[in-house]
Amino acid sequence: MLDQxxxxxxxxxxxxxxxxxxxxxVTIAGQACRTSVSGERRGPLCGMGICFECRVAIDGRPHxxxxxxxxxxxxxxxxxx
Amino acid sequence: xxxxxxxxxxxxxxxxxxxxPTLGGQIWxxxxxxxxxxxxxxxxxxxxTAGVTxxxxxxxxDQPDRGIVLAEGNDDVSELxxxxxxxxxxxxxxxxxxxxxxxxxVMGAGGLQAMVKCGLPIRGKRVVIAGTGPLLLAVAAYLRxxxxxxxxxxxxxxxxxxxxxxxxxxxQPAKIAQGLQLKRELSGVxxxxxSWPLAAHGRQILESVTVSRGGKSETILCxxxxxxxxxxxxIELAQLLGCHVNGGYVRVDDLQRTTVKxxxxxxxxxxxxxxxxxLIEGQIAGLAAAGGTAExxxxxxxxxxxxxxxxxxxxxFRLRPELTKLxxxxxxxxxxxxxxxxxxxxxxxxxxxxxxxxxxxxxxQGRVCGPATQFFFKWTPDSVRxxxxxxxxxxxxxxxxxxxxxxxxxxxxxE
Amino acid sequence: MSQAASDVVIVGAGIVGAACAxxxxxxxxxxxxxxxxxxxxxxxxxxxxxxxVMDDSEAQFALTRYSQQLWQALRPALPDDVEYDQCGxxxxxxxxxxxxxxxxxxxHYAARGVPTEVLDAKTLQQLEPNLxxxxxxxxxxxxxxxxxxxxAARFLIERAQEHGAKLRLGSSAAQIGQGQVRxxxxxxxxxxxxVNAAGAFAPELTPGLEIKKRxxxxxxxxxxxxxxxxxxxxxxYLKSAHSVSSDSVAFNIQPRRTGQILIGSxxxxxxxxxxxxxxxLARMLRRAQEYMPxxxxxxxxxxxxxxxxxxxxxxxxxxxxxRDQSVFLATGHEGxxxxxxxxxxKILVDQITGSNAEIPIEPYLPSRAAKEFAHA
Numbered sequence: 001m002l003d004q005x006x007x008x009x010x011x012x013x014x015x016x017x018x019x020x021x022x023x024x025x026v027t028i029a030g031q032a033c034r035t036s037v038s039g040e041r042r043g044p045l046c047g048m049g050i051c052f053e054c055r056v057a058i059d060g061r062p063h064x065x066x067x068x069x070x071x072x073x074x075x076x077x078x079x080x081x
Numbered sequence: 082x083x084x085x086x087x088x089x090x091x092x093x094x095x096x097x098x099x100x101x102p103t104l105g106g107q108i109w110x111x112x113x114x115x116x117x118x119x120x121x122x123x124x125x126x127x128x129x130t131a132g133v134t135x136x137x138x139x140x141x142x143d144q145p146d147r148g149i150v151l152a153e154g155n156d157d158v159s160e161l162x163x164x165x166x167x168x169x170x171x172x173x174x175x176x177x178x179x180x181x182x183x184x185x186x187v188m189g190a191g192g193l194q195a196m197v198k199c200g201l202p203i204r205g206k207r208v209v210i211a212g213t214g215p216l217l218l219a220v221a222a223y224l225r226x227x228x229x230x231x232x233x234x235x236x237x238x239x240x241x242x243x244x245x246x247x248x249x250x251x252x253q254p255a256k257i258a259q260g261l262q263l264k265r266e267l268s269g270v271x272x273x274x275x276s277w278p279l280a281a282h283g284r285q286i287l288e289s290v291t292v293s294r295g296g297k298s299e300t301i302l303c304x305x306x307x308x309x310x311x312x313x314x315x316i317e318l319a320q321l322l323g324c325h326v327n328g329g330y331v332r333v334d335d336l337q338r339t340t341v342k343x344x345x346x347x348x349x350x351x352x353x354x355x356x357x358x359x360l361i362e363g364q365i366a367g368l369a370a371a372g373g374t375a376e377x378x379x380x381x382x383x384x385x386x387x388x389x390x391x392x393x394x395x396x397x398f399r400l401r402p403e404l405t406k407l408x409x410x411x412x413x414x415x416x417x418x419x420x421x422x423x424x425x426x427x428x429x430x431x432x433x434x435x436x437x438x439x440x441x442x443x444x445x446q447g448r449v450c451g452p453a454t455q456f457f458f459k460w461t462p463d464s465v466r467x468x469x470x471x472x473x474x475x476x477x478x479x480x481x482x483x484x485x486x487x488x489x490x491x492x493x494x495x496e
Numbered sequence: 497m498s499q500a501a502s503d504v505v506i507v508g509a510g511i512v513g514a515a516c517a518x519x520x521x522x523x524x525x526x527x528x529x530x531x532x533x534x535x536x537x538x539x540x541x542x543x544x545x546x547x548x549v550m551d552d553s554e555a556q557f558a559l560t561r562y563s564q565q566l567w568q569a570l571r572p573a574l575p576d577d578v579e580y581d582q583c584g585x586x587x588x589x590x591x592x593x594x595x596x597x598x599x600x601x602x603x604h605y606a607a608r609g610v611p612t613e614v615l616d617a618k619t620l621q622q623l624e625p626n627l628x629x630x631x632x633x634x635x636x637x638x639x640x641x642x643x644x645x646x647x648a649a650r651f652l653i654e655r656a657q658e659h660g661a662k663l664r665l666g667s668s669a670a671q672i673g674q675g676q677v678r679x680x681x682x683x684x685x686x687x688x689x690x691v692n693a694a695g696a697f698a699p700e701l702t703p704g705l706e707i708k709k710r711x712x713x714x715x716x717x718x719x720x721x722x723x724x725x726x727x728x729x730x731x732x733y734l735k736s737a738h739s740v741s742s743d744s745v746a747f748n749i750q751p752r753r754t755g756q757i758l759i760g761s762x763x764x765x766x767x768x769x770x771x772x773x774x775x776x777l778a779r780m781l782r783r784a785q786e787y788m789p790x791x792x793x794x795x796x797x798x799x800x801x802x803x804x805x806x807x808x809x810x811x812x813x814x815x816x817x818x819r820d821q822s823v824f825l826a827t828g829h830e831g832x833x834x835x836x837x838x839x840x841x842k843i844l845v846d847q848i849t850g851s852n853a854e855i856p857i858e859p860y861l862p863s864r865a866a867k868e869f870a871h872a
Contacts, residue, residue: 020200038419043185047195050173052444063718063795070102145774433534436646444797475792478781480774
């Protein structure tokens with residue numbers, strides 16, 4: 001029925017239904033997306049790509065708005081520590 | 082989508098550009114999946130058969146010259162030339178900071194709904210919904226349908242405003258039907274007016290929310306807080322293009338034409354009115370831009386009805402003055418630069434705040450903190466400069482007249 | 497309506513006006529500062545905040561070096577939001593001709609007590625790996641620094657206020673002269689000494705001032721910590737800064753303490769509007785990418801413009817205005833306002849109080865104009 005997509009989040013492999021965004025995958029993996037300038041752990045706020053809180057690195061590229069990006073097989077997602 | 086379909090039906094070449102990975106914007110995110118989104122399915126199909134060029138996952142960030150806009154995707158940049166441009170940039174939620182609002186799992190109301198539509202598991206989770214506006218109810222119903230438990234919906238407006246709103250809706254049968262359906266879907270869910278969040282609590286992530294309720298406070302354990310204070314129109318692109326703005330909305334004439342001759346604007350940027358307004362105004366704009374003026378005029382009556390609803394919305398969900406007390410001194414207002422409320426209290430204008438605290442200088446370009454500071458301090462935002470959305474250096478560097486940059490595609494005409 | 501008398505009224509609360517206010521106030525004079533906008537706006541808000549020693553002329557060197565040392569001494573007092581960072585400058589040589597210039601500068605500075613280090617291609621690559629391959633080398637000036645100018649201006653104004661200075665914002669100066677400053681809202685201030693520190697707008701208040709606006713563009717990126725360590729400037733920058741008539745761009749890039757990258761620079765004469773000029777912006781960014789291709793994928797968050805105040809001989813005007821006994825000038829700093837603000841204040845106040853300045857003041861005196869502006 002629904003395809004599954006396998007991605008890694010901070011090295012841990014997870015499988016999500018096709019159509020899942022990277023932001024959701026990060027949340028499912030129990031991770032926050034980024035660390036703010038004063039050290040707070042942040043996750044998605046607006047869900048529509050305008051708040052920039054959901055930024056993660058995807059396949060080495062930093063500052064990707066993960067709520068606007070669909071998971072693709074083999075994607076390597078890293079969040080900042 | 083409505084604009085694109087109608088314009089294409091007039092025989093002109095139409096392209097549609099959208100940042101989201103799939104079409105549908107926010108209200109129809111994730112496509113048709115229930116009765117309320119029958120419209121979504123219908124318009125998607127019309128769009129497909131109309132042969133509209135879809136440019137998904139792209140955001141317009143600059144206008145180097147009249148008739149051309151630059152759009153950036155995740156891996157490319159396109160120069161889009163147009164004879165007419167229809168702006169249907171929609172709206173975003175208004176966020177008001179309160180203690181703990183930066184905790185993970187505190188999201189916008191539409192924000193949480195979007196996440197669930199994109200796969201976030203919500204079954205069995207407790208979600209408190211707070212803020213203001215009809216979006217709260219729509220979100221509550223959607224989440225509940227997907228198995229969430231809703232301990233409370235906290236609406237800041239008063240019971241009398243809401244009563245007035247219900248009365249106003251009596252003139253619109255479709256809205257009554259919608260209202261009754263929502264009532265059924267939310268039966269048993271506590272809905273409280275005159276209520277707003279006071280603080281979100283938790284160590285690493287959200288654990289509970291304290292809300293004000295009839296002058297007393299009440300703490301509710303929960304997994305998510307879906308909190309949004311109605312909508313703010315996305316007018317930045319219109320401003321970049323030089324369109325006049327009135328009271329925060331893009332000024333348009335009867336045919337949805339802005340003060341810039343070849344630029345039209347429809348939907349939320351001209352006034353928050355929801356799906357119905359957006360569909361009608363979109364059609365009018367599409368028809369007008371493609372030369373179908375007579376057909377466009379035939380929709381004026383329906384639009385007037387939709388606009389009445391928009392004005393009602395505006396009145397009903399006005400923010401109450403108590404909300405200016407939401408943030409405490411160390412509540413962060415600018416989340417990009419972590420600027421606390423106390424630092425902003427000392428500033429005399431948006432510009433001064435930007436210069437001296439960096440509030441508004443982050444990647445969201447003031448989209449989150451701007452409306453909040455406007456409400457708290459009555460600051461007016463300043464003028465808009467390119468890029469109207471963050472864009473890669475390489476793409477900013479690629480303009481007409483220069484050497485062809487790598488990875489650029491010259492897009493087709495846009496109507 | 498007249499306000500209580502001051503000894504000095506300073507028009508302009510940018511970095512130069514702020515430095516002057518601070519200096520006057522600390523020497524016990526009653527100061528009023530006026531500005532039509534907020535503290536640290538104008539070119540102060542727009543500029544790069546680069547504190548840099550320059551050696552186009554002995555006079556430029558003397559002023560920049562003196563002022564750089566004043567900033568170093570001030571550093572411990574600067575609050576955190578001034579973001580003072582002694583990251584140093586590297587003047588980048590892209591070819592042998594520029595490398596020759598590197599060695600010349602090295603000797604020149606050594607003779608004047610400014611520590612610098614000649615970098616070969618390999619060392620340059622190690623220090624700044626994001627520079628493209630093929631650079632010949634560079635000159636590292638480790639005592640150069642960067643800071644965030646609006647907060648530096650605010651710090652200086654606040655220090656002046658601690659010594660009794662009064663700040664009056666929100667109305668532009670309509671007329672200055674003969675011991676009086678009149679604002680457009682009708683307020684008037686009387687003082688024996690009026691300092692015109694209004695930057696690019698100085699000629700509006702003091703007709704006859706030979707100052708032209710020189711527009712610049714800047715871009716700032718999102719945060720990329722570690723991408724860049726020093727302020728990097730191409731040696732061709734000097735050709736750009738020298739040019740008196742044409743539009744030019746030069747590679748000039750700065751790491752902010754936030755991890756954001758600030759990218760400049762451009763110069764245009766005759767551009768009066770603040771709008772971003774797409775053609776120049778694109779040229780500037782292409783130039784930057786020529787030196788650092790790795791910039792291409794970085795996310796640009798904002799662009800803006802500013803107007804430098806440029807004089808015909810590229811030196812600021814610091815001292816008495818010969819056409820009005822009460823008016824003194826502290827303006828015309830072109831791209832070196834942040835750097836030379838502190839020294840400007842010192843030598844201006846030295847002149848007025850009759851103290852001996854640390855450096856010769858003649859090259860910056862407004863009266864030099866009659867003799868030297870003959871050849872632009």
